[in-house]
Amino acid sequence: MPSVSEPTLLRRLALASLVANIGLVVTGAAVRLTGSGLGCPTWPKCTDASYTTTREMGVHGVIEFGNRLLGIALGLIALATFVAALWHKPRRRPLILLSLAAGLGIPGQGVIGGITVLTDLNPWVVGLHFLLSMALISVTWALWQRTKEGDAPTRALVAPPLRHLAVLTALVSAAVIVAGVIVTGSGPHAGDEDAKRNGLDPATISQIHADLVFLLLGLSVALWFALRAAGAPAPAIRAAAVFVAVELSQGLIGFVQYFTHLPVILVAAHMLGACLVWVATLNTLWRLRDRPTPAPTSPSTTAAEPAPAPATVA
Structure with missing residues (x-):
């Protein structure tokens, strides 16, 4: 089975992180549009006695808890992306910083989501929750694009x-x-x-x-x-x-x-x-x-062959 190279793995994880952040927006919309915003009426637990939804909470609890699970999955993807950026050879500082920013945004989303529940869906907090998602989409987009580029200075086109x-x-x-x-x-x-x-x-x-x-x-x-x-x-x-x-x-x-x-x-x-x-x-x-990506140099172009010694006459 062919192995996946480090750059390819990081690129795929960055794309997965971008897609998952967009998916979190869509599932968050499903929570709001189905009236499930308080399906789990407290945070970080789903109820005072359980971290997961219960049968009594019905479909609204399932929808809200499902959105929380997606947030956890998103955090795991972000962690894997950060580790892949650290393992990338050569190690590239922009990739590490972008993947770190994407990862730190996930607990930030969790905290804002918790405040949203604890404030009974205050619309300004809900809006902040969405805007943070847009910021994370920006970061993960930049990370995905940078995995396809080198670290040379940018050139305006x-x-x-x-x-x-x-x-x-x-x-x-x-x-x-x-x-x-x-x-x-x-x-x-x-x-x-x-x-x-x-x-x-x-x-x-x-x-x-x-x-x-x-x-x-x-x-x-x-x-x-x-x-x-x-x-x-x-x-x-x-x-x-x-x-x-x-x-x-x-x-x-x-x-x-x-x-x-x-x-x-x-x-x-x-x-x-x-x-x-x-x-x-x-x-x-x-x-x-x-x-611009510099063209790779080969040994034949970097080291000139020594010139032949002049012939001598006996």
């Missing part, structure tokens, strides 16, 4: 005005996500029928969110056209096109869910879409630069 436009687009993308979190905190899917909302007017916050979405779409389309006009590398143009496509899909889901009074399945799809929009944002930024 486009002119500064295009980079500035891309950064502005990314900032607006982040603002859209934050606004979406606030919209969620004002809406009906609180995770429990007795949970409080943030008190903001859902229609007003939704309008602000929609305005930011239109701004983001305009900027990302402009970035795509600008990259094409400037003759940017194909990966950068392709990344910008994917970014626009993901935004359009997410926007369509958002409008349909709003005008159909937030059906659970569409809200869950919108939560997954938020993760994909952010990944597409990161991908677009990443494709505007690269890290």
Whole structure:
């Protein structure tokens, strides 16, 4: 059976960590959308007497406890990724630091999740829980990409005005996500029928969110056209096109869910879409630069052969 090389193993673990962090967002959405936010009414135990769900707690307890189990699985993946980064030869400091950051974020998620339960699903704490997931998606994305690169200095592939436009687009993308979190905190899917909302007017916050979405779409389309006009590398143009496509899909889901009074399945799809929009944002930024990998040198090119001795005449 062929063995997996250290770089390949680390790359696969980094990808698994990224996917698991996105999965945690989706299962967290399932907890909230099924009203299972207090399925385990305390923390760190599921009940005062048990760390696991009980038969009496029903399906809500199973859903909430399942989400907690996924958090544990995510922690194990993060630990394995960190160990793989330490074993990587040659040892690379960026990979170690990124994998460490991803690992430390998991207990942070657990603590915030516990505070969420202990505060009876305070919408601002729930929002912080989601935003930490987005930060961990950023870290694990960067880790996965860095496993494919060397440690040479980055090289810009486009002119500064295009980079500035891309950064502005990314900032607006982040603002859209934050606004979406606030919209969620004002809406009906609180995770429990007795949970409080943030008190903001859902229609007003939704309008602000929609305005930011239109701004983001305009900027990302402009970035795509600008990259094409400037003759940017194909990966950068392709990344910008994917970014626009993901935004359009997410926007369509958002409008349909709003005008159909937030059906659970569409809200869950919108939560997954938020993760994909952010990944597409990161991908677009990443494709505007690269890290040149030096060509390996062979002994024949590094050491010149000694010149032959001149012939002597007898």
